[in-house]
Amino acid sequence: MGYLTDAHIKLNEEYGAHNYKPLPVVLERGEGVWVWDVEGRKYIDMLSSYSALNHGHRHPKIMKALFEQAQRLTLTSRAFHNDVLGRFFKKMHDVTGYDKTLPMNTGAEAVETALKIARKWGYYKKGVPKNEGEIIVMENNFHGRTITIITFSTTEQYRDGFGPYTPGFKVVKYGDIKAVEEAVTDRTIAVLAEPIQGEGGIIVPPEGYLKELRRLTKEKNILLIFDEIQTGLGRTGKMFAFEWEDARPDMLILGKALGGGVYPVSVVLTSNEIMDVIKPGDHGSTFGGNPLGTAVAIAAIDVLIEENLPQNALEMGRYFMDQLKKINSPVTKEVRGKGLMIGVQTTIPAKEICLKMKDYGVLAYYAHDYVLRFAPPLIIKKEEIDWAMERIEKVFNEL
Ligand SMILES: *Cc1c(COP(=O)(O)O)cnc(C)c1O
Numbered sequence: 085m086g087y088l089t090d091a092h093i094k095l096n097e098e099y100g101a102h103n104y105k106p107l108p109v110v111l112e113r114g115e116g117v118w119v120w121d122v123e124g125r126k127y128i129d130m131l132s133s134y135s136a137l138n139h140g141h142r143h144p145k146i147m148k149a150l151f152e153q154a155q156r157l158t159l160t161s162r163a164f165h166n167d168v169l170g171r172f173f174k175k176m177h178d179v180t181g182y183d184k185t186l187p188m189n190t191g192a193e194a195v196e197t198a199l200k201i202a203r204k205w206g207y208y209k210k211g212v213p214k215n216e217g218e219i220i221v222m223e224n225n226f227h228g229r230t231i232t233i234i235t236f237s238t239t240e241q242y243r244d245g246f247g248p249y250t251p252g253f254k255v256v257k258y259g260d261i262k263a264v265e266e267a268v269t270d271r272t273i274a275v276l277a278e279p280i281q282g283e284g285g286i287i288v289p290p291e292g293y294l295k296e297l298r299r300l301t302k303e304k305n306i307l308l309i310f311d312e313i314q315t316g317l318g319r320t321g322k323m324f325a326f327e328w329e330d331a332r333p334d335m336l337i338l339g340k341a342l343g344g345g346v347y348p349v350s351v352v353l354t355s356n357e358i359m360d361v362i363k364p365g366d367h368g369s370t371f372g373g374n375p376l377g378t379a380v381a382i383a384a385i386d387v388l389i390e391e392n393l394p395q396n397a398l399e400m401g402r403y404f405m406d407q408l409k410k411i412n413s414p415v416t417k418e419v420r421g422k423g424l425m426i427g428v429q430t431t432i433p434a435k436e437i438c439l440k441m442k443d444y445g446v447l448a449y450y451a452h453d454y455v456l457r458f459a460p461p462l463i464i465k466k467e468e469i470d471w472a473m474e475r476i477e478k479v480f481n482e483l
Contacts, residue, residue: 088122107442114141117461117468128472130448130460135314138341139387140461146344149383158376172378179385182353187373191313191339192228194350198335202307204361206273217273222258226283227311259289261296274307279325282314285452286427294331313339318388318462321398321423344384349377393462397423400464407473413480428456444475
């Protein structure tokens with residue numbers, strides 16, 4: 085693999101917690117869809133940090149916003165106002181149509197925030213008896229790694245050894261509106277779902293499911309919360325995945341690409357009526373809404389719109405998926421997804437394929453053991469997909 089690669093990996097093994105098992109490649113530089121390792125080898129990035137790099141590596145406009153803001157003001161805490169945050173809130177309103185934004189940092193924090201807002205709304209506005217509210221969540225979900233969130237994970241490894249767990253969640257089958265209907269009681273406050281399950285293996289629910297969720301929750305006065313941390317901001321070929329079915333949720337959670345690939349920024353968006361339950365002191369974060377992160381996020385949103393990245397994701401996604409479907413290999417079973425959120429169901433562990441692709445200069449990763457995931461930056465061009473396809477085909481021919 086090379087002396088430098090080995091040396092870096094050894095440091096990781098020896099001094100870092102072993103909570104990840106990365107592919108044996110050590111990156112030192114990135115630009116656009118490309119990255120280079122410490123041995124000088126070039127790769128195409130087909131993971132985009134799980135969709136946090138929708139704009140590609142070091143987008144010039146985002147870097148400019150980062151540098152300019154870094155030279156002025158980076159952090160104030162929310163004890164004082166700063167001259168970026170208000171503009172960020174307005175930007176989020178303009179691009180999403182929601183009244184209000186609550187800023188956090190990581191995705192998991194934003195999910196926790198949405199759950200807190202929902203519960204408080206349930207007790208103070210809907211009238212559910214206090215501390216008895218229920219939130220319906222989906223089998224095979226991924227919403228992050230906090231104790232409350234792993235409580236309702238159905239991936240055993242995510243839960244094992246981390247109890248006791250948080251009460252108040254009901255898990256139902258994903259993609260099955262009847263299952264949700266049957267789980268609803270007079271204590272139900274909210275339904276939380278991903279419009280397409282990402283870490284769960286790029287699972288696209290049956291058409292009409294999101295719309296049905298919207299209809300059912302509206303009918304029963306239950307909040308619909310979509311976690312679009314991965315599907316949002318252009319990934320599926322629309323700015324937000326809920327637009328595919330015109331199923332605007334009561335609360336929308338964003339993260340990952342909102343930070344433009346450089347800084348963790350996440351948000352919960354909702355109406356005045358719902359956000360109104362949160363009062364000064366109820367919730368917060370030292371770094372949440374800081375000027376450096378929000379300056380980056382404003383630029384990230386501007387770039388998505390100016391460069392029409394959702395549309396590019398739609399067109400390039402179609403092209404890429406068509407090419408992938410043409411692969412005639414005994415180890416592929418299905419190609420699925422939307423936009424540039426693509427999964428290939430495999431009959432052999434997808435990690436083996438990832439390791440081979442890496443040797444040819446294509447960096448991808450798996451979502452569950454038998455799902456190969458392709459999620460390149462949304463700025464990707466046809467020639468770059470062709471470059472990758474040539475190599476992907478070679479790998480499949482050799483398998
Ligand atoms: C990545 C992800 C999260 C968690 O975000 P972190 O920033 O890793 O905490 C939550 N929900 C979905 C759908 C995700 O893809």
